[in-house]
Amino acid sequence: MKTIKLLSLSMLVLFIASCSSDDDGGPQIVNEEEVITTLTLTLSPQAGGADIVFTSRDLDADGPNPPTVTVADLAPNTTYTGVVQVLNETENPAEDITEEVEEEDDEHQFFYQVIGNAAVTTAYTDQDGDGNPVGIQITLTTGDASTGNLVVTLRHQLDKNAAGVSDGDITNAGGDTDVEVTFPVTIQ
Template sequence: MKTIKFLFITVLSLSALVSCSSDDDTPEAVNEEEIITTVRLELTAASGDMVVLQSQDLDGEGPDAPVYTINGTILADTEYTGDIQFLNELESPAEDITEEVLEEGVDHQVFYTFTTNNADSSVTYTDMDDNGNPIGLSTTFNSGATSTDNILVVTLRHEPTKSADGVNTGDITNAGGATDANVTFTYDVN
């Protein structure tokens, strides 16, 4: 009987010790989603002429629609250097999210998608992350032929699958990930 009692107490004690765990586990850092109120795409021609396409949504997720503006004229068959900027203007001063996108380049990619009206327009990535994959903050933009009512969709993806088919050339189809920003510009090429 004493042996059974001793075994019972031993098993109970061991069970209690094994079931205890350390609460010192450091939680994994959470990368909060960026708040982006403003997307500004600056296109600069070799002549120095600049075109700025901007989407500004100063109430964030509020009910007001974004305000789209285009300053300058996109000229036909012209190559532009493209630089995009993402801002959180709910902060004062405005927070430049572009810096975070660059720092976390392996976890971000900007996609530029054109409609059939401007099918001969193109964007080529000129910046790369630490793994040699595109980020999309700096590009070369070719305007294509004269056309009207062209649509350019700019999408910033967080944690896209950059190794997926077509993603490194700018095809968003297989990218996956979460959308941090998505804006649509309608413009003419003169």
């Protein structure tokens, strides 16, 4: 009998520890971060042609091995329609985390930052229910031949109303980073 009471008390403590208060004063289950091993950005030229695929795969997640990054050259002065996908490939079959991002789109946003001299601009083409960008779907436009990096970051529980965030500026977004990948970019 003492074991049953102790077990019941332990289960109650675990339940309370996994909850937090929301603004209404009631319990709210904490949303644990998902494991993201793979980020793929597929770019389709709007004028037609073969897709360009950028992939970062880190199958040991936070393990000691660096991710494997594959990229392809971009054409100059071209507009691409882009779609990003995030997966957890530690599970079999792989779990598509993009579906959760879509379901919780008001709490998530992808950011696309150009570092260096790459002549690249991006624009959001999808929105959450409040009209704020999500970034699963974008347009990416290249300029003249150049090189640099494209950093793709997924944030959750960010402030989408902070200055610049709706324009893709991560500076004031806050929140937590779910995944961040740097792709080398060559336009030629």
